[in-house]
Amino acid sequence: MxxxxxxxxxxxxxxxxxxxxxxxxxxxxxxxxxxxxxxxxxxxxxxxxxxxxxxxxxxxxxxxxxxxxxxxxxxxxxxxxxxxxxxxxxxxxxxxxxxxxxxxxxxxxxxxxxxxxxxxxxxxxxEISPISFAKDDLPFEYKNKLELVDEEIPEFIKGQKFTAIAVPNPHLISFVDEIYEDDLGDLGKALNTPNPYFAEGVNVSFCEILDNNKLFVQTYERGVGFTNACGTGMSATSLAFALLNGDYFNPDEDITVYNPGGMVKTNVQLSAHKEDSKIHLIGNxxxxxxxxxxxxxxxxxxxxxxxxxxxxxxxxxxxxxxxxxxx
Known part of the structure; x- marks a missing residue:
């Protein structure tokens, strides 16, 4: 057996x-x-x-x-x-x-x-590795850009900014005041069917910043759909949070990341060359x-x-x- x-x-x-x-x-x-x-x-x-x-x-x-x-x-x-x-x-x-x-x-x-x-x-x-922002590693195509970092993309959702990171799974991350599941689901489905932006699909995560080093993340996962939690998604989101939200990020402490299935912690050590940053995911x-x-x-x-x-x-x-x- x-x-x-x-x-x-x-x-x-x-x-x-x-x-x-x-x-x-x-x-x-x-x-x-x-x-x-x-x-x-x-x-x-x-x-x-x-x-x-x-x-x-x-x-x-x-x-x-x-x-x-x-x-x-x-x-x-x-x-x-x-x-x-x-x-x-x-x-x-x-x-x-x-x-x-x-x-x-x-x-x-x-x-x-x-x-x-x-x-x-x-x-x-x-350990969550390797890290890349390069278009060829995700891959993506948008206005001949080599990276997408805190970029407004009205073709996705007007008024939202997006960051694309491979860890090595491809992730598209947006920080929002409130997560609207319909928006997340519609964008996730659109980018995981034939589309001109992400030829191989992409995991899409929306994130609410709750407090210093405290996040809530929900993910539409490539090949799965809505999931209770996505480990690489929470890791990529934590890195984007550390890079883009210095007022809320304390590098000396773990980040607490809540999700629909519970909670994990991440540890992010930023490097001057962002691809050399270190991410560890800690959870049940x-x-x-x-x-x-x-x-x-x-x-x-x-x-x-x-x-x-x-x-x-x-x-x-x-x-x-x-x-x-x-x-």
Whole structure:
């Protein structure tokens, strides 16, 4: 029998599949079909998820493993900050390590166990890298500009300014007095269907500045749609906040970032060359369910005979969320 985990970071929901435990690993086509089927809520497997996180052996001797991110629509993302925290916990417990590196699509990232956010709410800190503002790395096309930093783009939404950052997933960020979900949804959909600005789509985040080093971020995620939280989105937004809102940014303290699924912290260290800045994302890594399935059924995406058991961790996480709301 093969095992999967249902997990989340700030209620950004995933399934984890450790391919190193299988007799025969799934092909890319099999992974794509599995991700689409298991993540679709209508298939009634724990209300679906935002993606499938695939753990493989790493080709690098200094990494404990490799993480691949297959979105709910079957596309592959370069990185996922919330997902990386959950894979970090999985590998930490598998190998009894508290600090190590994980291979991702574009680079090897440092991760480490952090102080629990709450009773029975484990937390991990993960490096978010590399950083780029260059048009070719997102990519984008707008009036021959090489970067988009605090730029008014009336073709998107009149009166709003936008900043584009790859970390390495592409993000478009706008700071607003109030988040209007209709505006965010309309722009997210428009920029993730064929359009003249972002040929490969883009994650769109709106951010409210609540106080010094305190933000609320909501994201329309490429390949997913509205999500409870986007780790790289909150990280890119934190960097844009530090760059553009010096009156509210304290570099000596973590940034608290609220989201529809809970809360994370980010740590931003600015550099004179903004691409050399450092970002760390710190947040929960919650395992809600264990799933057992015949390995042959896994290869064929036959998901009607799965044994599922709860871990009980979600109750603790919801107590944590309640404590945030009461604070």
């Amino acid at each position: 093969a095992q999967l985990l249902k997990v989340h970071g700030s209620e950004n929901q995933f399934f984890i599949l450790d391919q190193t435990q299988l007799n025969n690993q799934l092909s890319d086509d099999e992974l794509k079909r599995l991700a689409i089927k298991i993540c679709t809520p209508e298939n009634e497997i724990l209300n679906g998820a935002d993606g499938l996180l695939v753990v493989n052996d790493s080709q690098f001797t200094d990494c404990l493993g490799q993480m691949r991110v297959i979105n709910a629509d079957g596309s592959e993302a370069k990185m996922c900050g919330n997902g990386l925290r959950t894979v970090s916990r999985y590998l930490s417990e598998k190998f009894s390590k508290s600090s190590f590196k994980i291979e991702t699509f574009e680079t090897n990232l440092e991760v480490k166990k952090s102080v629990d956010f709450y009773t029975n709410v484990p937390a991990f800190s993960v 890594a919650t395992f809600t369910h264990e799933l057992r399935i015949n390995e042959n059924d896994l290869h064929s995406s036959k998901l009607d005979n799965i044994e599922i058991s709860e871990t009980g961790e979600e109750d603790d996480y919801q107590e944590f969320v309640s404590s945030i709301n009461e604070a």
